[in-house]
Amino acid sequence: MLILVTGATGKVGQRFIAGLLDDPRFSKARIRALCHNRLLEETDRVEVARGSIADRDCVVAALEGVTHVLHLATCKETPADIMDVTVRGLFWLLEEFRASATSQQFILIGGDAGVGHFYHRHDGPITEHAPHRAYPGGYALSKVLEEVMLEQFGIQYGTNGCCLRAPWIMAKDDFKYTLSFGSDVFGGPDWKTLVPEGDARRYAQTGAVPLLRDADGRPLKRNFVHVDDLVSAILAAIDNPRAKRQLFNICMDSPVDYGEVATYLARTRGLAAVDIPSQYHSNWMDNSKAKYLLGWQPSYDLERLIDSAWQYERSEDDPRIVWYPG
Structure with missing residues (x-):
C-alpha cells in the first residue's frame, strides 16, 4: 500500500500520517507526501515529493505506483489560485488515478461549505442527500465542484472514490x-x-x-469536528468496501x-x-451514515472540545500560525 497524501503538511495531513504509521492495521503501508510550500521529514516509510497538483506532470510523477490517494490540499479565499489548485488539481489527480494500473481507492476530504453551513437555512438535519448550496465566495464553490467531480468520475469510470465531508476542523487550541x-x-x-x-x-x-x-x-448551532475524529474516520474508510462511491458527514454528534x-x-x-446578533442559521449535520457503514464514532463532545483547547500549552517551537486566509 502506497498512499499519496496531498496537503500533507497541514493539521489533518500531519495527524493522519502519524495515526496511520502507529496503526498496526497499516504496518506495511508507505506514504508519499506531496508538498508544495512546506516539507516533511522523510523516514523509511514516508517519502516526500515536491510540486503543485495544478501541474499535471507533477501529478503524474507523484501518482507513480500509488494505490491510495488522500486528497487534503485546498485553497481558501484566494481567487488567483483556487480554480487552478482546487479544481484543476483535483481533475488531474482523478484523471491520472483512473488511468493508473495500481490505483485502488481515492479519498477526498470535503467540507460543509458545499452545503452552505450556517449561511443557508436548512429545514432539517443536513444529511448526505442535502443539495449543494454554496455561499458567496470561491471556497464554497470549490467544495461543491470537488464533491461533484469525484461523484461523476465514479459514474463515468467506476472510480472507487469516497468523500468525507467535514465541517470546521479543530486541533490543539x-x-x-x-x-x-x-x-x-x-x-x-x-x-x-x-x-x-x-x-x-x-x-x-x-x-x-x-x-x-x-x-x-x-x-x-454550528458544526465542528476534532482532527482526531476526522483522522479516525479516514482510517476507517481505507479499504472499507462499504465506503465505495459514498459520501459521509464526519462531525460531532451534536453541533x-x-x-x-x-x-x-x-x-x-x-x-x-x-x-x-446575526443573520446566520443554525444547522445540524447528521453523522449516522458514517456510524452505520464505517463503524465510526466521534470521541469529542462539547466539553472535551472546550477543555482540550483551553488546556493546550504550546511549546516555543510550536507557534500559532494560520497558513491560509479566511
Missing part, C-alpha cells in the same frame, strides 16, 4: 481562538469588528467569549451551541459572554 475578540481570532466571524473598538479590546483582555445568535434570536459554550465557560473558567 484552535477552538479557543475561534472565540477571540482579538486580532488572533481563528476563522470567522471576526468578532472584534462586530462590537465597538474599545469593547473589543476589553473583551480580548478579559477573555470574554461571543454568544452568537442565529437569525431567529436563539443561540446559534456546537454557542449558548452552551458560554454557560460552560462561565461555570468552569469564569468567563463572561457577549451577545452577538
Whole structure:
C-alpha cells in the first residue's frame, strides 16, 4: 500500500500520517507526501515529493505506483489560485488515478461549505442527500465542484472514490481562538469588528467569549469536528468496501451551541459572554451514515472540545500560525 497524501503538511495531513504509521492495521503501508510550500521529514516509510497538483506532470510523477490517494490540499479565499489548485488539481489527480494500473481507492476530504453551513437555512438535519448550496465566495464553490467531480468520475469510470465531508476542523487550541475578540481570532466571524473598538479590546483582555445568535434570536448551532475524529474516520474508510462511491458527514454528534459554550465557560473558567446578533442559521449535520457503514464514532463532545483547547500549552517551537486566509 502506497498512499499519496496531498496537503500533507497541514493539521489533518500531519495527524493522519502519524495515526496511520502507529496503526498496526497499516504496518506495511508507505506514504508519499506531496508538498508544495512546506516539507516533511522523510523516514523509511514516508517519502516526500515536491510540486503543485495544478501541474499535471507533477501529478503524474507523484501518482507513480500509488494505490491510495488522500486528497487534503485546498485553497481558501484566494481567487488567483483556487480554480487552478482546487479544481484543476483535483481533475488531474482523478484523471491520472483512473488511468493508473495500481490505483485502488481515492479519498477526498470535503467540507460543509458545499452545503452552505450556517449561511443557508436548512429545514432539517443536513444529511448526505442535502443539495449543494454554496455561499458567496470561491471556497464554497470549490467544495461543491470537488464533491461533484469525484461523484461523476465514479459514474463515468467506476472510480472507487469516497468523500468525507467535514465541517470546521479543530486541533490543539484552535477552538479557543475561534472565540477571540482579538486580532488572533481563528476563522470567522471576526468578532472584534462586530462590537465597538474599545469593547473589543476589553473583551480580548478579559477573555470574554461571543454568544452568537442565529437569525431567529436563539443561540446559534454550528458544526465542528476534532482532527482526531476526522483522522479516525479516514482510517476507517481505507479499504472499507462499504465506503465505495459514498459520501459521509464526519462531525460531532451534536453541533456546537454557542449558548452552551458560554454557560460552560462561565461555570468552569469564569468567563463572561457577549451577545452577538446575526443573520446566520443554525444547522445540524447528521453523522449516522458514517456510524452505520464505517463503524465510526466521534470521541469529542462539547466539553472535551472546550477543555482540550483551553488546556493546550504550546511549546516555543510550536507557534500559532494560520497558513491560509479566511
